[in-house]
Amino acid sequence: MDPSTTAEGDEKERGSFVERLLASTGGAFDIFTIYIGDRLGFYRSLGEQGPATSGELAARTGAYERYVREWLEQQTVAGILRVEDENADARSRRYRLPAGHKEVLIDRDSLDYLMPLVQLVAGAVRPMHQVLKAYRSGKGVPYPYYGADFREGQAGMSRAMFLRQLGTEWLPSIPDVHQRLMSDPPARVADIGCGGAWSSIGIAHAYPKVQVDGYDLDEPSVTLAQANVAEAGLGERVCIQRRDAADPSLRGRYDLVTAFECVHDMSNPVGALRTMLSLARDGGAVIVMDERVGDRFTAKGNEVEWMMYGWSVLHCLPVAKADVHSAETGTVMRTDTLKNYAAEAGFCDVEILPIDNFFFRFYRLKALCR
């Protein structure tokens, strides 16, 4: 007999579910207390200025000592910080950020930097009441409702990978695209749904001749992207504009058209892909990077779907539904879904590129089949 159908099986299942939810509660507290430590500069101070007592950390960061003390104790019990002498008086105890946690929490150039993920989660729950309403009404929740945390978290998560891998590993692995980006006359790149524009910046850094036009629908993202471009000193070669990718009046002739992790967010993905097809000059390449989800729904999901479904339920599906007409894609955009969108947009084939990444899959959309 199947143990899950017996009373004993039920009890075991209940016990492990209770354990799981308790662990998840601890995980949620990790996320939101780490968020506090980041926003108030506690980790940066401990990492850069060294260990501190609650009073010292409060003085360094301009916070209130009693709150800081509670946070330091909580972070220690949670295993995120270390205390030098746990038996010391509460105000004399000195806390430090362990070396192994430093890179993850404060080094924004590291591929292991996960603070933006924490910020994204904080952003994802910001419009919870609007999300609940949307589930009932069938309407959507506009992207700006998720606020600066979501926008900046998204850009922060992308930053290191686009600066360190896009132009040095991923694009060089596509010989004809790499060759074109290196050669004369200087190539033109359209980066659709560019968000904070780290992909545009990464391409411009890696290929010193190219001109990149980044397009995004969200005004605050465009402002953020323009600031990032200016800070990177690339204002001459990277231009960011607010445009809807599905707007057929978006014109240009580009050697490479990219869409990083945004097609599934679009209310009209077919319209956007149609624009991308028209933007690619003869021989121009169209590359889409999206989530590396499984080929079909399975009860267990593949190794990234637990996370992708989480984003989808809270953010991507409600955002994609903010327009009156929506393809209602969601984060879990499977390969066949993209292939169908691409075919409807007029592409003749979709190739999966041999770029190895845990979270993302890279597609090359072909205009012509030879």
Ligand SMILES: C[S@@+](CC[C@H](N)C(=O)[O-])C[C@H]1O[C@@H](n2cnc3c(N)ncnc32)[C@H](O)[C@@H]1O
């Ligand atoms: C998940 S973010 C990805 C941003 C960026 N490509 C990255 O990888 O960090 C999705 C982006 O797509 C943009 N977007 C959604 N629909 C769009 C549309 N129709 N036209 C242009 N951008 C759009 C959003 O504003 C958002 O910045």
